[in-house]
Amino acid sequence: MNYWLFKSEPGEFSIxxxxxxxxxxxxWDGVRNYQARNFMRDEMRKGDLAFFYHSSCAEPAIVGIVKITKDAYPDHTAFDPDDKHFDPKSDPDNPRWVMVDVRLIxxxxxxxxxxxxxxxxxxxxxxxxxxxxxNRLSVFPVAGKHWNFIMSLR
Known part of the structure; x- marks a missing residue:
């Protein structure tokens, strides 16, 4: 199992x-950074755990834990011209962006x-x-030693 951290602005999508x-x-849609996308596409797997982190707010913090419930698949928001995450260069036949499903633990x-x-x-x-x-990535891996240390702070 791998560990991750997902950043989200609570005004956009909170825990x-x-x-x-x-x-x-x-x-978990709207990731538009290639390195974060590669983590999701190539390394993240169903069953992995992630910290949910509120960023760009009065008090940034890890606020909970989520579980990956579905491996990476095409991010449909990239194809929707009415969506704020629309990417005109993304092609449904060769998707540029992916998303995963997460469940609050x-x-x-x-x-x-x-x-x-x-x-x-x-x-x-x-x-x-x-x-x-x-560090500006919205999704990144967390080493097991860091995961365990953070869990000990609770």
């Missing part, structure tokens, strides 16, 4: 939005804030991608 979906499940009672995570950047979270300068 509470996911909790309101049927079966607490939704497709747990919403944390107390979010693990970015400030809390930063306190451990030179110890238990050394080399954790979220804390790296210039």
């Amino acid at each position: 509470d939005d996911l909790a309101r979906r049927p079966r607490n499940t939704e497709h 747990e919403k944390f009672d107390a979010p693990i804030t970015l400030g809390t995570l930063k306190r451990y950047k030179n110890s238990g979270l050394k080399d954790f991608r979220l804390l790296a300068r210039g």
Whole structure:
């Protein structure tokens, strides 16, 4: 099993939005970065777990855990001219972008804030991608040691 982190702006799609979906499940669409896409397409698998991270908000934080319930498949929003994630260069016969389905496993009672995570950047979270300068990816792998350390902060 692999571990991941998914970033989402809570004003766009929050963990509470996911909790309101049927079966607490939704497709994770709109990823428009090739490296993040490659992670989803080539490495992410059904059964993997991911942290749900609220970004670009007053208090960025890991707010819960989701499970990948469907392997990568074409992101249909890329083909819809009325969708904000439309990509005119994406071709349904050779899709450029993918999405996965995720199901909410747990919403944390107390979010693990970015400030809390930063306190451990030179110890238990050394080399954790979220804390790296210039990290802009919305989806990325989390090493098992980092996953376990973050889980111990709960």
